[in-house]
Amino acid sequence: AQSVTQLDSQVPVFEEAPVELRCNYSSSVSVYLFWYVQYPNQGLQLLLKYLSGSTLVESINGFEAEFNKSQTSFHLRKPSVHISDTAEYFCAVSPTGGYQKVTFGTGTKLQVIP
Amino acid sequence: DVKVTQSSRYLVKRTGEKVFLECVQDMDHENMFWYRQDPGLGLRLIYFSYDVKMKEKGDIPEGYSVSREKKERFSLILESASTNQTSMYLCASSFSGRGGTDTQYFGPGTRLTVL
Numbered sequence: 001a002q003s004v005t006q007l008d009s010q011v012p013v014f015e016e017a018p019v020e021l022r023c024n025y026s027s028s029v030s031v032y033l034f035w036y037v038q039y040p041n042q043g044l045q046l047l048l049k050y051l052s053g054s055t056l057v058e059s060i061n062g063f064e065a066e067f068n069k070s071q072t073s074f075h076l077r078k079p080s081v082h083i084s085d086t087a088e089y090f091c092a093v094s095p096t097g098g099y100q101k102v103t104f105g106t107g108t109k110l111q112v113i114p
Numbered sequence: 115d116v117k118v119t120q121s122s123r124y125l126v127k128r129t130g131e132k133v134f135l136e137c138v139q140d141m142d143h144e145n146m147f148w149y150r151q152d153p154g155l156g157l158r159l160i161y162f163s164y165d166v167k168m169k170e171k172g173d174i175p176e177g178y179s180v181s182r183e184k185k186e187r188f189s190l191i192l193e194s195a196s197t198n199q200t201s202m203y204l205c206a207s208s209f210s211g212r213g214g215t216d217t218q219y220f221g222p223g224t225r226l227t228v229l
Binding site: 006036041044104 | 154
């Protein structure tokens with residue numbers, strides 16, 4: 001079984017400031033890691049994922065996340081946020097073997113302040 | 115683009131009613147999922163299906179059932195709706211899915227209110 005912890009339920013940040021959304025996971029097996037984003041009144045969509053290889057993964061809109069196995073973390077960062085980044089962000093994990101069962105964290109609402 | 119559609123965006127039902135939530139995907143995905151989303155609890159898996167007529171219980175299956183008669187359609191059934199089933203329901207689908215590498219594609223959600 002696996003679990004995901006997102007300690008920050010809300011993160012307010014000023015426009016153009018950097019942001020880090022924290023994610024820690026627990027699992028007895030190897031996992032794949034994901035960040036999904038949910039814009040207001042929409043379903044979730046994949047932001048980025050770590051499967052293997054380089055521990056630093058990037059999205060097309062400037063977010064990046066680094067897999068840290070020793071700290072069991074997969075924090076999401078962006079050096080300069082925009083108003084359009086206002087959304088709820090979900091960290092998720094899935095075991096590398098067997099059928100896909102994804103466990104989601106409780107979400108972090110990012111509020112970008114003009 | 116993958117498209118996952120859900121039959122209703124908003125639904126209001128009375129306690130004890132039988133409720134059907136429908137989900138359709140157009141990308142020939144093997145896997146389909148039903149989640150409920152509640153503030154502070156994130157997404158919790160209700161049921162998933164990895165093939166037609168196959169289903170697996172998720173973390174919170176009590177009070178729900180599912181049906182998958184065709185590959186593109188996955189239905190969630192509330193046999194006797196209760197007020198504690200008031201929630202946002204999200205459907206998702208993914209290709210293949212063995213090993214967990216595949217992206218899940220989500221529908222827009224159905225906000226169900228049970229009075």
